[in-house]
Amino acid sequence: MTHDVVRQTLPLLEEQDGRDLYYLPDLPEEDPYAAGHRTCAGCGPAIQYRWVLKAAGQDTVVAGPTGCMYVANSTYLCTPYTVPWAHTPIASGGSFTSGVAAGYEAMIRKGRYPGRYPNILVMAGDGSASDIGIGSISGALYRNHDALFVCYDNECYANTGIQTSPTTPYAGMTTFTPFGKAIPEGKKLPPKNLAKMMAEGHPHCYVATTTVGYPVDLMNKTRKGLNHVGAAFLHCYTPCQKGWVYQTSMTVELGRRVVESGLWPVWEYDPHERAYHYFHPPVQRPVADYLAMQGRFGHMLPEHVATMQAGANRNWQAIGMEVPKALRDLEDPARHQRLADEEYSMPLNRGVGA
Numbered sequence: 001m002t003h004d005v006v007r008q009t010l011p012l013l014e015e016q017d018g019r020d021l022y023y024l025p026d027l028p029e030e031d032p033y034a035a036g037h038r039t040c041a042g043c044g045p046a047i048q049y050r051w052v053l054k055a056a057g058q059d060t061v062v063a064g065p066t067g068c069m070y071v072a073n074s075t076y077l078c079t080p081y082t083v084p085w086a087h088t089p090i091a092s093g094g095s096f097t098s099g100v101a102a103g104y105e106a107m108i109r110k111g112r113y114p115g116r117y118p119n120i121l122v123m124a125g126d127g128s129a130s131d132i133g134i135g136s137i138s139g140a141l142y143r144n145h146d147a148l149f150v151c152y153d154n155e156c157y158a159n160t161g162i163q164t165s166p167t168t169p170y171a172g173m174t175t176f177t178p179f180g181k182a183i184p185e186g187k188k189l190p191p192k193n194l195a196k197m198m199a200e201g202h203p204h205c206y207v208a209t210t211t212v213g214y215p216v217d218l219m220n221k222t223r224k225g226l227n228h229v230g231a232a233f234l235h236c237y238t239p240c241q242k243g244w245v246y247q248t249s250m251t252v253e254l255g256r257r258v259v260e261s262g263l264w265p266v267w268e269y270d271p272h273e274r275a276y277h278y279f280h281p282p283v284q285r286p287v288a289d290y291l292a293m294q295g296r297f298g299h300m301l302p303e304h305v306a307t308m309q310a311g312a313n314r315n316w317q318a319i320g321m322e323v324p325k326a327l328r329d330l331e332d333p334a335r336h337q338r339l340a341d342e343e344y345s346m347p348l349n350r351g352v353g354a
């Protein structure tokens with residue numbers, strides 16, 4: 001006799017007039033990622049882990065490939081997880097999670113697991129999801145296992161000493177992309193567009209991008225990804241305080257500025273409509289407003305800032321937004337100084353004590 005697999009539907013949080021994209025007064029009380037881990041102060045991935053798991057709730061099984069969020073969260077006999085969690089090798093986040101999903105399906109069908117189908121997710125770093133483990137995640141998406149595959153993107157291999165990864169931005173300094181006379185920008189290549197690769201390559205999957213600057217957006221996309229019957233991929237921007245060198249309190253502010261400067265388009269791909277839905281931020285600002293907050297960009301010369309602005313302007317067009325003349329003009333290197341000497345607007349008071 002086969003048994004039905006009963007799936008859960010998580011309710012979405014309200015987004016009123018776009019305001020709640022920023023603020024979430026009533027977070028769910030449950031905390032499957034509790035206090036007591038050892039990540040750096042202001043760690044973006046830790047914020048993302050907490051919000052994703054709050055959105056997923058207690059009936060959740062989570063996997064974590066090797067990276068900061070494995071090492072800092074799994075000291076012997078000490079863990080912040082109040083739900084089942086497993087470490088996987090860095091290349092195996094996708095295949096391990098496929099196995100968990102297939103295992104629960106089979107056990108429920110055979111009557112060997114009495115509960116509902118749990119929320120199954122993996123949170124892999126950018127080194128894992130966009131590089132070493134991309135094959136196993138792509139395979140899991142292609143086979144359409146019912147699970148959520150999250151990439152927490154701190155734009156470097158942080159745990160092994162801040163080395164460059166495919167998602168490290170142009171001119172982002174890492175220990176493997178130092179700047180000097182031969183290569184003054186540090187990193188020459190643009191970042192790999194991981195989320196678009198996943199959406200274009202697996203058109204039957206729910207795919208979305210988000211940042212730690214938008215808690216409601218992040219939590220709702222987590223729930224949409226888990227509610228989607230089949231595979232879903234979420235790409236989340238998560239600043240790394242240690243690797244990027246910025247004021248500890250600015251993690252969430254960076255999560256908004258990266259969007260407002262056109263460097264991280266926020267969107268959702270709907271597999272039923274086969275269409276992208278882009279978020280159009282109410283503020284458009286120069287890239288220098290974002291770059292100048294971080295030590296990893298301090299070496300940039302005027303031509304590098306101008307190159308970055310040209311890329312951001314292309315992104316604005318790609319998501320269907322006008323590029324204001326003031327931002328077009330900033331494609332001219334003559335409009336810039338060395339980044340270390342650039343002026344930038346101080347963080348706005350958004351009412352969250354920044």
Ligand SMILES: Cc1ncc(C[n+]2csc(CCOP(=O)(O)OP(=O)(O)O)c2C)c(N)n1
Pocket residue numbers: 045066067068069090091124125126127128129132154156157158159160165
């Ligand atoms: C096959 C393999 N190669 C290299 C490593 C060494 N290693 C451990 S953690 C890590 C960094 C992972 O980077 P990422 O996935 O971006 O996570 P982060 O450390 O940034 O959180 C590396 C390279 C490994 N564990 N396995």
Ligand code: SF4
Pocket residue numbers: 038039040042043044045046068069072154158159239240241242243
């Ligand atoms: S090095 Fe970066 S990603 Fe790792 S714990 Fe510290 S802030 Fe978080």
Ligand SMILES: [Mg+2]
Pocket residue numbers: 067125126127152153154155156157158165
């Ligand atoms: Mg990383």
